[in-house]
Amino acid sequence: MDLSLGFIPHVFMSINMEKLGRIAIIGGGSWATAIAKIVLSKKDKINWYMHREDRIIAFKEKGHNPAYLTNVNFDINKINFSNDINKTINTADTLIFVTPSPYLKDELKDLTVSLENKLIVTAIKGIIPGKNLIVSDFFSQVYHVSQPNIAVIGGPCHAEEVAKHKLSYLTVSCTDLEKAKSFSNLLTNDYVRVTTSKDVAGVEYGSVLKNVYAIAAGIYYGLGYGDNFHAVLLSNSILEMDKFLNKVYPLNRNVCESVYLGDLLVTGYSKYSRNRRFGHSIGQGHSVEGAQAEMGMVAEGYYGTKCIYEINLKQQVDMPILQAVYKVLYQNADPRSEMKLLTNRLK
Missing domain, CATH: 1.10.1040.10 (N-(1-d-carboxylethyl)-l-norvaline Dehydrogenase; domain 2)
Structure with missing residues (x-):
């Protein structure tokens, strides 16, 4: 059994981001907003699910999240907003979940679209109450997503500093290092540096x-x-x-x-x-x-x-x-x- 974590600095990576396909953000808080801004520096379009329709309307009117990181502006023409989680997920290949862990079960309760063939990326630094499952195990056990299709974003990364372009270091963990490398390219820019590992749990x-x-x-x-x-x-x-x-x-x-x-x-x-x-x-x-x-x-x-x-x-x-x-x-x-x-x- 290989016990190596496989930490690899991003500077040595050369992976085609198009392997990730269409990207969707699930969540509307500060970290979701910061991640969306990072992703849009590399992608021309994203899907973005927010539970509250009034927040989506206000976002479109103002050009920024009306409740979190309000000083971060977006080109809303690059965002397909929806409060229909099935619509958002059905039209994406890579799903980035940034919902507080206590609310994740409720956010997914109306889900009818299969997650099995999606790349699931969790930026949730929490655990599922009641089930006592880390989020990767939750997706694996409840939604039958295979471990190689689950990645985790970790590291010291307050959204407020990322939004101000303060230099930050992240780690993308996945049992499939090629997928971790592909996704790390999506997050890497002038102020975000990324390493990869296999230590998901x-x-x-x-x-x-x-x-x-x-x-x-x-x-x-x-x-x-x-x-x-x-x-x-x-x-x-x-x-x-x-x-x-x-x-x-x-x-x-x-x-x-x-x-x-x-x-x-x-x-x-x-x-x-x-x-x-x-x-x-x-x-x-x-x-x-x-x-x-x-x-x-x-x-x-x-x-x-x-x-x-x-x-x-x-x-x-x-x-x-x-x-x-x-x-x-x-x-x-x-x-x-x-x-x-x-x-x-x-x-």
């Missing part, structure tokens, strides 16, 4: 866990802890992530790669991090419900905490940071007391 689980750890970081900052401790927390977080990944999906990976550690750091430190802000609100004394209402957006780590906790009931990996966040979010543990106890477990 590792990248997905890592992207779920980094949200959990960012919530912990936010709680600590809300409680008044400083940068010195923050560094210790995130150092312990990457070690905890490594132990979990090696148990659920053993592979010869290096968690210091940007797709793992880099994503953890940007989510734990950045002002754009929803999960960090969510945790910060809790640390400042808001209830979990109050913090969610204050956010106005989805903090994927809230759902990811419960899913990973339940998965780990079977795996039995020692994960004190995950356990502390779970107790605060789901067992009404006092944040100050619980996080104080956790400090005794860190090194």
